[in-house]
Amino acid sequence: MQLLQIVWHIWARVNRLIRTALVWKNKPSGLKVLQFCDDYYMEIDNTVFDMSWIANCSFQELMRLFSWEGLSAEMEQMISTLSKLCLTEVEITFMTAQLSFQYAASRFPDTEICDRFQEILANDLHNYYTSQKVQSYAGRLAQMMKLNQGIQKSIRMVRDKVQVARMVDVFILDFSHPEIFVDTGCGA
Numbered sequence: 001m002q003l004l005q006i007v008w009h010i011w012a013r014v015n016r017l018i019r020t021a022l023v024w025k026n027k028p029s030g031l032k033v034l035q036f037c038d039d040y041y042m043e044i045d046n047t048v049f050d051m052s053w054i055a056n057c058s059f060q061e062l063m064r065l066f067s068w069e070g071l072s073a074e075m076e077q078m079i080s081t082l083s084k085l086c087l088t089e090v091e092i093t094f095m096t097a098q099l100s101f102q103y104a105a106s107r108f109p110d111t112e113i114c115d116r117f118q119e120i121l122a123n124d125l126h127n128y129y130t131s132q133k134v135q136s137y138a139g140r141l142a143q144m145m146k147l148n149q150g151i152q153k154s155i156r157m158v159r160d161k162v163q164v165a166r167m168v169d170v171f172i173l174d175f176s177h178p179e180i181f182v183d184t185g186c187g188a
Contacts, residue, residue, distance in 0.1 A: 007100035021082035
């Protein structure tokens with residue numbers, strides 16, 4: 001159960017990035033949108049939320065606290081790279097699963113199952129590339145791993161900022177199971 005609690009939001013995060021990349025591929029130049037949920041997208045530079053139900057401060061103050069003054073250069077680069085890679089469903093699945101198990105292994109270092117799953121994933125991806133006759137996929141795989149490292153870095157940064165915000169009582173929302181939301185930017 002702990003493994004699922006750690007990785008469930010990673011699946012959603014990767015899916016949002018992939019879907020955002022698809023929109024960016026076909027977007028008008030300069031329009032910065034992110035997938036918010038399902039089929040809803042928001043224009044980053046022109047979006048404001050009423051945060052009074054979740055926080056003791058305004059949307060603008062939360063934006064400054066979390067350094068969300070629009071898209072970071074790193075996030076823009078990740079989305080741009082994703083849109084150029086044109087990942088297959090198998091590659092997206094590999095990327096999501098690999099990131100999930102790698103992240104879970106970092107949270108629970110004494111569990112060997114995550115390492116075993118990553119080994120199986122790597123072998124399956126190699127077999128996929130072999131069956132598809134993809135000759136030199138090392139560069140493509142390196143880009144996918146770099147993207148996963150960027151996603152993991154952003155999760156850790158948000159998590160650290162949320163912990164500080166919780167200590168100074170910025171958030172007024174309580175969760176029945178806060179451990180599930182630790183890495184989403186909402187939990188305790």
